[in-house]
Every structure is written in C-alpha cells, then in structure tokens.
Amino acid sequence: MASSTSCDVLPTGCRIFTTVPDIFFLPEFVFGGLVWILIASTEILQPNPLGWVMFVSVFCFVGTSLWFFIFLCGGNQSSIWPGLDVCFHFVAVVFYLSASVILAYITILHASVSGLSSQLLKIYRLEISAVVMSHVATLLYFVHTIFSAIRWKRS
Template identity: 75%
Template sequence: MASTTSGDVLPTGGRIFTSIPDVFFIPEFVFGGLVWILVASTRVYLANPLGWVMFVSVFCFVVTTLWFFIFLCGANQGSIWPSLDVGYHFVAVVFYLSAAVDLAYITILTSQTVTVVGFLKIYRLDIAAVVMSYVATLLYFLHTIFSAIRWKSS
C-alpha cells in the first residue's frame, strides 16, 4: 500500500484506493448496503427496533458516500480532517455495534417462530443481516484504528 506521508496528511484522488485506511471505503459501502437491503426486505413488527438498524445503515451509507467523495475530490486537506476522519468512523462503529446487537436480539426472538410457514425466509434474511452488520462494524472499527494511527503520526 502507498504511504500517505509525502507532504499531505490525507490522500486525495485515486490514491484513496491504495492507502490504508481509505481502502476500507468500498467494503464499507458493500456490507453497509447489504445490511440496508436485508433489513428492508424483512417484516417489521410493532415493538421492533429495526428502525434503529435502518437509520444506522442508511446514515452510515450516505455519510460514507459523502466522505468518500470529499476524499476523492481532494477537499480534505485542512488540518482538521484527520481528526474528523477518526471521529466519524468512531461514531459509525458505535452506531453499527448497537444496531448489530439490536438486530441479533430480534433475530433470536424471531427464531422461536421459525416453525410457522413463511418465517424461515425472514429468519434467514435476519441471520444474513446480523452477519453483514457485524462485518460492517469490523470494517468501520479497522478504519477507525488506522485513521487514528494516521492522525497521531501527522
């Protein structure tokens, strides 16, 4: 991977595809989008916290997209951007971890109704969404750690 210590602190343009932690943008899009799609394709019941999961997945997807384009266009060259990078990704980790725990809890509760016809498909979608949300949490966590290392070295 290319180093980002050649003058500017944060990479711009095509260099974001070759620098750590910015290489995590694309997997964050993919797994965050999968959480969004999988949760949107299930049934929502009245006392169900899937609204929080949808908020987190949509919020992180939109903000990560904006963040990606800011980095791609090179508008991230101020001295505040490395700390903002760490801060946003830390918030995303906390949000995604709370959403993943809520989603796992709902999946455990719905596992008791799997015997009813039609619930097996929803249960499988919920399991896939739980796995994808924990993978998204891990990706955002790795991005936070590497962004913090880059911030401290700048």
C-alpha cells in the same frame, strides 16, 4: 528553524484506493448497503427496534458516501480532517455495534417462534444475513477507525 511538515496528510483522488485506512471505503459501502437492503426486505411482524438498524445503515451509507467523495475530490486537505476522519468512523462503529446487537437480539426472538412458516423462515434467513453483514460492517468501520487514528497521531 523552519518546519518541513507536509500539509498533504490525507490522500486525494485515486490515491484513496491505495492507502490502508481508506481502502476500507469500498467494503464499507458493500456491507453497509447489504445491511440496508436486507433489513428493508424483511417484514416487521411486531413493533421492534429495526428502525434504529435501518437508520444506522442509511446514515453510515450516506455518511461514508459523502466522506468518500470529499476524499476523492481532494477537499480534505485542512489540518482538521484527520481528526474528523477518526471521529466519523468511531461514531459509525458505535452506531453499528448497537444496531448489530439489537438486530441479533430480534433475530434470536424470531427463532424462538415454534413452527416457522415458509414466509417467517424467509424473514428469519434474511435477518440472519443482515446480522452477519452488520457485524462485518462493524468490524470494517472499527479497523478503519484504528488506522485513521494511527494516521492522525502521525500527522
């Protein structure tokens, strides 16, 4: 008895803009890019782990860009791609979660400085924005991971 399974498990071309897990590519670009921009625009006052946050935001932005273009060009039609999709987004969730926690901690430390000058207040506000954007990016990657895992299970 022949199996009638479809090899076309993952969407290609413009169909990635209409499928549930892949529609999160664009918000991941936006919020990941905002984290990158906001962290790049702050001033490092003392040695702190903002380098890790910058690495995560750049790594996930570039990785999501490559992933998006592979999906857009249709290079994702092998049977291994659904599993790789879940793995990539899970790694992005773990990275962004760690970066978000570190960024929130550094922001709390900067808030404890008494008598913030106007320059320090500007940096503090940029860091608060980066914390919010990194938590939103973490949530987007998490939701994308869940839906990608559901799609992988069905394939």
